[in-house]
Structure formats: structure tokens, C-alpha cells
Amino acid sequence: MNVSARSGNEDDAYWQRPDSEAEATRPGPSAPAPGPVPAYEGPPRTDPPHPQWRPPIVAQPPPPREMPRQDTDTLDEAEGSARTMTYGVGLVAGAIALILMCLLCARAIF
Numbered sequence: 001m002n003v004s005a006r007s008g009n010e011d012d013a014y015w016q017r018p019d020s021e022a023e024a025t026r027p028g029p030s031a032p033a034p035g036p037v038p039a040y041e042g043p044p045r046t047d048p049p050h051p052q053w054r055p056p057i058v059a060q061p062p063p064p065r066e067m068p069r070q071d072t073d074t075l076d077e078a079e080g081s082a083r084t085m086t087y088g089v090g091l092v093a094g095a096i097a098l099i100l101m102c103l104l105c106a107r108a109i110f
């Protein structure tokens with residue numbers, strides 16, 4: 001299948017430029033109307049809003065309540081006991097893992 005254009009086809013006449021004689025007889029752009037040019041008066045005025053109209057009012061929420069004071073000494077004591085508990089659980093888990101490793105290695109060696 002050939003999709004290229006053939007040269008010398010009569011259909012090409014549609015795409016050719018018109019003769020210069022045809023251009024001379026063709027009417028040109030229309031001339032502006034004589035007379036004064038009207039001045040721009042701006043956009044039209046809008047109707048005023050209804051006299052009872054008001055923007056919506058948003059109710060102001062009450063101020064936030066004050067939080068109770070923190071007892072820093074009690075918090076420090078609770079953090080210390082939690083740290084001790086965490087270290088204790090870690091030491092016990094480490095000891096159990098060490099004992100199991102020793103048992104497995106001893107069984108593999110002997």
C-alpha cells in the first residue's frame with residue numbers, strides 16, 4: 001500500500017496559491033466606521049445586597065482548659081523503675097540465650 005502523494009494530480013490544484021489577478025479582485029478588510037470612537041465606561045454596576053444581609057458569624061469556642069500540673073518527681077521514679085525492669089528482662093533473656101548457645105555448641109562438639 002502506497003500512501004505517498006502523487007505529483008501532477010488534479011487534486012493538488014486545491015492546495016495551490018491563487019493567481020495574483022484573483023488576489024486583486026478579492027475584497028480587502030473592512031475599514032473602520034467613520035465617527036468618534038466611544039470611550040470605555042467600565043463594567044456595568046451590580047445591584048447592592050439586601051440591607052438585612054450579613055456575612056455568617058462563626059461562634060468563638062471557649063478557651064482551652066488548663067491541664068493539671070505534672071509531678072516530675074513521681075514521673076522520674078516511674079521512669080527509673082521501668083528502666084530497671086527493662087534491663088532485668090534483657091539480662092534474663094540474654095542469660096537464657098547464652099545457656100542455650102553453650103548447650104548447642106557443646107552437643108555439636110562432643
